[in-house]
Amino acid sequence: MKKNKVLKVSMATLALLMSAGYVAQDYQVTPTYAETTKIGDSAQLISTATTWKYLDNNVDPGTETDRYAWTKADYNDSEWKSEAGKFGAKKGKLEDLGDGFVPTVLLNQYINGVNGDDIPAFFFRTTVNISNLDDFSSLSGKLYYDDAAIVYINGVKVASFDEPEGGFESNMSYGGSNASNPKEGVISLTKEQLKDVIKTGQNTIAVELHQGRASSSDIYFEFNNLQVDYGQEETTVEQKALNLTIGEDETKMNLTWYANTNTSGTVQLAKAGAMINGEFPSQFTTVEATNNQANDKGFYYNQATLANLEENTKYVYRVVNGDQVSKIYDFTTKDFDGSYNFIFAGDPQIGASGSASKDTEGWDKTLSDSINKFNPNFILSAGDQVNTASDENQYSGYLDHEELTSVPQATTIGNHDSSSNAYTQHFNLPNETAKGETAAGTDYWYVYNNTLFMNINTNNTSTAEHKAFMKEAIKENQDVRWKVVVFHHSVYSVASHSVESSILKRREELTPVFDDLGIDVVLMGHDHVYVRSNMMKGMKVSQETKDLTSVTDPEGILYLTANSASGSKYYDIKTNISTDFVAKMDQSKQRSISNIEVSENSFKVTTYLYNSNDNQWSTLDEFTINKSVETNNQEITLVPEETANDIRVVAPVGTVEKNSTLSAVEVNEGDLYQGIKNTLNTILGSDKDFKVFDLSLIKNGNIINPLGKVQLSLALPEGYDASKLLIYQVQDSQNNDITLNPITYTIKDGRIIIETASLGQFVLVNNVENKKPDTGNGSNTNLPTVKPSNTNNSTTTTNNKVVTGDNSNLIAWGTLLFTALGCSLVAYKSKKEEKLK
Missing domain, CATH: 3.60.21.10 (Metallo-dependent phosphatases)
Incomplete structure (x- = not known):
C-alpha cells in the first residue's frame, strides 16, 4: 500500500449519483476556491497496466429491457476481447493522436473494419477489489478520452465527460467534444456520494466511450489511475459562486452564494466610508438569506436582497455561514x-x-x-x-x-x-x-x-x-x-x-x-x-x-x-x-x-x-x-400632492416635459437646514425666522429641469412681513459646498411670485429687524442693485401694492458679498437630507 503524506480531495460533486450525469471539461474538477487536506493512505485500484474486457464490433451490449445491463457485475463478458494498455486508433492505425497520446491497443475504428463511417461507441469492463471500507474517505483518479466518456461503478453512473446535454439517445450514438486531441477527465468522489455504490470486495468498473461523429479521424481511451483514499476527512465551511444580480429597481441588489452547510447564511452590509484601517465597520445591517440544497451536491445556495440603497454610495459587504465569514467585498451605486x-x-x-x-x-x-x-x-x-x-x-x-x-x-x-x-x-x-x-x-x-x-x-x-x-x-x-x-x-x-x-x-x-x-x-x-x-x-x-x-x-x-x-x-x-x-x-x-x-x-x-x-x-x-422631448402644449399649473405653503408652478407652453409632476418638501431639520441657519446668522447677525422649501420637477421617478422660465408661486408664510422678506436659492458648487444666491421676487395678493429657469431649495427669511447683510467693512452705504443671472427684475402693473426685493438694499448687500469679494457666502458641506423616492 502506497503512503501519501498529503492528499488533496475535492469536495465538489461530479454527479448526482443514481440520476443525472456530470460533464467535466479539460480542467481538474477540484475547484480553486477551497481544498480539504488530510493525511492518510491510498490503495490503487486501476493503472495503465489494468486488464480490460472490451467491445469494438459495433454491437450494443445492452439488452432489450436494460440498456445498462453491461455495466453491472452479473453481466457475461466472456466473449469480449481482453487487453491491458492504452486503447485507440488514428485513421485505423496505432499512431500519435497529438500531444503524445499514442495507443498501445488498436481499436477497430470503422464499421466495415477498413474505412468509412466510424463505430459510434466502445465499451470497457474491469473488476477491482476493495478489501476495507473502514475510514474510507474518497475515490479519486483520472482518465484520458476522445470524444466522450461515461464511468460506471456497479451499474451506477458516477462521472461523465462531454456527454451531450440530456444524455445519449442510445448506447450506439455519436456525440462528444470533437476536440483535436484527447482530453483529461478527473474523478473526485466523496464517501457520501459513494455510500450506496461501492462495497467491500469485488466492484465492477465500466466505461462507455463515444465517437463525436461518423467522420472522426481518431478514438482514444486511457484509464490512467483510480485509487481509494483512507483517513478522517477534515472539513471546513466553504463559500463560493458569489455574484450580484440586478434588483427590481436601482435601489435594490440581489446576491447568491454557495456554502457546504445547510445553515442559512446572512449578509452584513455597511457604507464603505465607515471602514477604519481596512476593518469592516462595527455597525452594519444584517440581511437574512434563504438556504436550499443546490445542484452542486453537498452545497446549498444562499440568496438575499439588499434594499434601500442610496445613489452614488460605496458599500462593503460580506457573507456569513455559521462561524465562517467571507472576505470583504464592495459595490458602488450610481446616479438614480x-x-x-x-x-x-x-x-x-x-x-x-x-x-x-x-x-x-x-x-x-x-x-x-x-x-x-x-x-x-x-x-x-x-x-x-x-x-x-x-x-x-x-x-x-x-x-x-x-x-x-x-x-x-x-x-x-x-x-x-x-x-x-x-x-x-x-x-x-x-x-x-x-x-x-x-x-x-x-x-x-x-x-x-x-x-x-x-x-x-x-x-x-x-x-x-x-x-x-x-x-x-x-x-x-x-x-x-x-x-x-x-x-x-x-x-x-x-x-x-x-x-x-x-x-x-x-x-x-x-x-x-x-x-x-x-x-x-x-x-x-x-x-x-x-x-x-x-x-x-x-x-x-x-x-x-x-x-x-x-x-x-x-x-x-x-x-x-x-x-x-x-x-x-x-x-x-x-x-x-x-x-x-x-x-x-x-x-x-x-x-x-x-x-x-x-x-x-x-x-x-x-x-x-x-x-x-x-x-x-x-x-x-x-x-x-x-426620442424628441414631449412638452406641454398649453400653459399648465403644477401642484404637488402635499401642498406645502400652497406652492404651485405655472409653466408656459413648452417649458416642462409632458407628464411631469411637482414635488415640494419643507426642510426643517438636518445638515442642510443647520448649515443655512449658520449662514444666515453670519449674514444677518442674529437668528432669523426662515423656511426652506425643496422643489423638484419629477418625471418617471427622476428629477428633471424646466426647459424654460416658469413662475413659482407660494403663499407668504404666516407672520412674515412682506416688506422685509429676503429670498435665497441654494446652489451646489463643484466641490459640493453650498452657496446661497439672492433672488428677486414680487408679491401679489399675499403670494410670492418668482420667475425662474431652475428649481431646487429656496430659503425665505423674515428679516424683521431690516438689518442689511454685513459686508465686513462696517459700512451701510447704499449699494447698486445687482440682478442675479438666473432671475429677472420683477415689475407689476396692478392696483394692489407690490413690494419687490429691489425696494430694499438688503438683497444688494448680499449680492455684493458674493460678487465684489469674489467668494461665496458660505461653504458648508452638505448632502440633501430628503431623498425623493
Whole structure:
C-alpha cells in the first residue's frame, strides 16, 4: 500500500449519483476556491497496466429491457476481447493522436473494419477489489478520452465527460467534444456520494466511450489511475459562486452564494466610508438569506436582497455561514437620475469550445476590460452562460471573477441553461413570474431608472404566456421612458440558427406582440454572430438604417443580436438567405461586447471587437435611437400632492416635459437646514425666522429641469412681513459646498411670485429687524442693485401694492458679498437630507 503524506480531495460533486450525469471539461474538477487536506493512505485500484474486457464490433451490449445491463457485475463478458494498455486508433492505425497520446491497443475504428463511417461507441469492463471500507474517505483518479466518456461503478453512473446535454439517445450514438486531441477527465468522489455504490470486495468498473461523429479521424481511451483514499476527512465551511444580480429597481441588489452547510447564511452590509484601517465597520445591517440544497451536491445556495440603497454610495459587504465569514467585498451605486449604461454580452457559453479553461480566460478578459473601460451600472447576458446546464465546473468558469461580486448582472436563460435548475440557483433575479417556465426559471422584469426590462424565457415557446407577462409588467410600470425586451433565441439573425423552423416561428409570433406593446429595443443572442437590424415593424423594414448612425422618433423596433463575449464559439454567416432586415452584420471571430448608454431621450449602442493581434478593442458599430422631448402644449399649473405653503408652478407652453409632476418638501431639520441657519446668522447677525422649501420637477421617478422660465408661486408664510422678506436659492458648487444666491421676487395678493429657469431649495427669511447683510467693512452705504443671472427684475402693473426685493438694499448687500469679494457666502458641506423616492 502506497503512503501519501498529503492528499488533496475535492469536495465538489461530479454527479448526482443514481440520476443525472456530470460533464467535466479539460480542467481538474477540484475547484480553486477551497481544498480539504488530510493525511492518510491510498490503495490503487486501476493503472495503465489494468486488464480490460472490451467491445469494438459495433454491437450494443445492452439488452432489450436494460440498456445498462453491461455495466453491472452479473453481466457475461466472456466473449469480449481482453487487453491491458492504452486503447485507440488514428485513421485505423496505432499512431500519435497529438500531444503524445499514442495507443498501445488498436481499436477497430470503422464499421466495415477498413474505412468509412466510424463505430459510434466502445465499451470497457474491469473488476477491482476493495478489501476495507473502514475510514474510507474518497475515490479519486483520472482518465484520458476522445470524444466522450461515461464511468460506471456497479451499474451506477458516477462521472461523465462531454456527454451531450440530456444524455445519449442510445448506447450506439455519436456525440462528444470533437476536440483535436484527447482530453483529461478527473474523478473526485466523496464517501457520501459513494455510500450506496461501492462495497467491500469485488466492484465492477465500466466505461462507455463515444465517437463525436461518423467522420472522426481518431478514438482514444486511457484509464490512467483510480485509487481509494483512507483517513478522517477534515472539513471546513466553504463559500463560493458569489455574484450580484440586478434588483427590481436601482435601489435594490440581489446576491447568491454557495456554502457546504445547510445553515442559512446572512449578509452584513455597511457604507464603505465607515471602514477604519481596512476593518469592516462595527455597525452594519444584517440581511437574512434563504438556504436550499443546490445542484452542486453537498452545497446549498444562499440568496438575499439588499434594499434601500442610496445613489452614488460605496458599500462593503460580506457573507456569513455559521462561524465562517467571507472576505470583504464592495459595490458602488450610481446616479438614480435616468442616465446610465450597461454592457451587453452574448453567449459566454463556458465549455463550448471544448476547453472550458480557454473559454473562462476569454470571458475573464472581456469582463475586466469592459468594466474598466465603461464602468457600467450592470451587465446584461444574452444567455447560454454555460455549455452544459448542470455542469457546476462550467458555472465556476462563468462566475469565479471578482468583477461579478461588485457589478450586478441580469442573466438570460439560454437553450444550454434551460434543462437544469442550476441556473435559478446561481442567479437571484427579481419579479420572477409563473409564466415562461422551464427547469431553469421563468420570465422576469426589472426597472432601471427610466427603463423597463422584460426578460422572457424563449425556451418556453408559449407566446401567449410571454405576452401576458409583458402586459402585466407594462401595466405595473407605465411611467417608463424606454421598454426593452431581452431573450436568447435571436429572431433576426444570419448564421446557422437563423433558418431553423423554431426560430422562424418565434419571429412570426413574437414580433407582432412587440409592436402592439410599444417595445423600443429587443436584445438577443444564440446565433454567435453580430447583427443590428433596420428599424422593424413586425416582419417588415419600417426604416432603412444601413447608412445611418442614428434615428429620431422611429416607427418600429431595433433588434440587436450579440456575438460571443468569451470567444467560445462562432457561427459563419449564411450566404443563401435573405438579409433585407440587416443594417449591420459581422463575423470577425473575435470576442465582442456592446456598451449601451441610456438617457431620457437617447438609447445608444456601441459595439466593440477585441483584436488579439494588438490586444486592443476597436469600434465595430455605433447606433442611436433618439426620442424628441414631449412638452406641454398649453400653459399648465403644477401642484404637488402635499401642498406645502400652497406652492404651485405655472409653466408656459413648452417649458416642462409632458407628464411631469411637482414635488415640494419643507426642510426643517438636518445638515442642510443647520448649515443655512449658520449662514444666515453670519449674514444677518442674529437668528432669523426662515423656511426652506425643496422643489423638484419629477418625471418617471427622476428629477428633471424646466426647459424654460416658469413662475413659482407660494403663499407668504404666516407672520412674515412682506416688506422685509429676503429670498435665497441654494446652489451646489463643484466641490459640493453650498452657496446661497439672492433672488428677486414680487408679491401679489399675499403670494410670492418668482420667475425662474431652475428649481431646487429656496430659503425665505423674515428679516424683521431690516438689518442689511454685513459686508465686513462696517459700512451701510447704499449699494447698486445687482440682478442675479438666473432671475429677472420683477415689475407689476396692478392696483394692489407690490413690494419687490429691489425696494430694499438688503438683497444688494448680499449680492455684493458674493460678487465684489469674489467668494461665496458660505461653504458648508452638505448632502440633501430628503431623498425623493
